[in-house]
Amino acid sequence: MADTYDVIIIGGGPGGYVAAIRAAQLGFKTAVVEKSHLGGICLNWGCIPTKALLRSAEIYHYMQHAKDYGLSADNISFDAAAVVKRSRGVSQQLNTGVGFLMKKNKIDVIWGTAKIMAPGKLSVTAAENPPKGALGAGDYSAKNIIVATGARPRALPGLEPDKKLIWTYFEAMVPEKMPKSLLVMGSGAIGIEFASFFRTMGSEVTVVEVLPQILPVEDAEIAAHARKRFEKQGMKIMTGAKVTGVTKHADSVTAHIEDEKGAKHDITVDRMISAVGVVGNVDGLGLEALGVKIERGIIVTDGLGRTNVPGIWAIGDVAGPPMLAHKAEHEGVICVETIKGLPTHAMDKNKIPGCTYCTPQIASVGLTEKRAKELGREIKVGRFPFVGNGKAIALGEPDGLVKTIFDKATGELLGAHMVGAEVTELIQGFVIAMNLETTEEDLIHAVFPHPTLSEMMHESVLDAYGRVIHT
CATH class of the missing domain: 3.50.50.60 (FAD/NAD(P)-binding domain)
Incomplete structure (x- = not known):
């Protein structure tokens, strides 16, 4: 029975x-x-395990830049197996x-x-x-x-992961050793997080994205800021490009790529990650x-x-x-x-937040600027840079941006988008605000603690209404 x-x-x-x-x-x-x-x-x-990996990479990055904080750390290295x-x-x-x-x-x-x-x-x-x-x-x-x-993980015909040369996130999470070179196919949250991890750990990383923008679901301005940061770190990014096929070797793989202009490129790397969705x-x-x-x-x-x-x-x-x-x-x-x-x-x-835990972090909720305009909304947009925030400068994290989007007529918060240090922890403030149907007036009158990164949230709202203080 x-x-x-x-x-x-x-x-x-x-x-x-x-x-x-x-x-x-x-x-x-x-x-x-x-x-x-x-x-x-x-x-x-x-x-969870990817965040643990990214935390190890973050600590490794800070150790490499100890001098920036008046500290010294010599002979910095890592043990891949221990990570x-x-x-x-x-x-x-x-x-x-x-x-x-x-x-x-x-x-x-x-x-x-x-x-x-x-x-x-x-x-x-x-x-x-x-x-x-x-x-x-x-x-x-x-x-x-x-x-x-x-x-x-989704597998594309002819580009199927084989667990050795072409990885999914399963294999990427437990590498026996760090590849010297890596190609990541797809620039959504999964692809970018792994690209960020392996780049920080020293791999030469190339990201190939078929759409014209990396992080396609994010606000274009935020994605562009993130791209500049990634490229400054040494990451190579190809948008409007696709992997048309691969040639496998004993311990490497050659990706055949067609770029946005139709030109053909071959890139040979130790390993390739397929991150084209699920x-x-x-x-x-x-x-x-x-x-x-x-x-x-x-x-x-x-x-x-x-x-x-x-x-x-x-x-x-x-x-x-x-x-x-x-x-x-x-x-x-x-x-x-x-x-x-x-x-x-x-x-x-529309009120479900999204977070990407790369360096820099990215977080968002609600409508992007482009989507709000497509829906015919008249909007007010506020921006505030990390460089104008005392806590960000003290942390040594002056690069970043907080962006807010409001309905011009009603003051309704339509969306919030951030790139920079710890923004995955900040975004929930805007999520709560949207769920409570908070207007710009409520946010302007709220008192934000000083010195905190959260003050940038306040300033971005003030900026949308011509009242920004610190820029």
């Missing part, structure tokens, strides 16, 4: 485990099906923490791969190395099944046979997690962009509260 639950979540990533915890809090008998790692890609192979080991240790610590949260909330973890046989019924095949004594293969039933299977994990779940609507590899939902088949829900990357962990977590909560019958509403995706 199948074990019966109120809610079963397929996938133990950020969306899945957060949904499970909220379901347990609401009194549902809950289980999570996970085939390999609690915490999913984000915790084990994405958000990777630290990153993996951070992931392991958090992975263990998620397991603790499952036990604390009395959530069953079923180890294996799930297939939905019918609404309310699924079959699980055993995982390769399940924990001793854990639940595993068998038939299970639940009134509600939530698909939270995440996404995997695709939802919808295969093998039995969704097509059940008639679950899928478009462009994404499960279609109503914004509350509900699919077109009663009792089957979907959240996170598999339910569409933006493919971000924090979006998945909030979708999980909304989905479960909807199942419970609580009053809910779909997320406003």
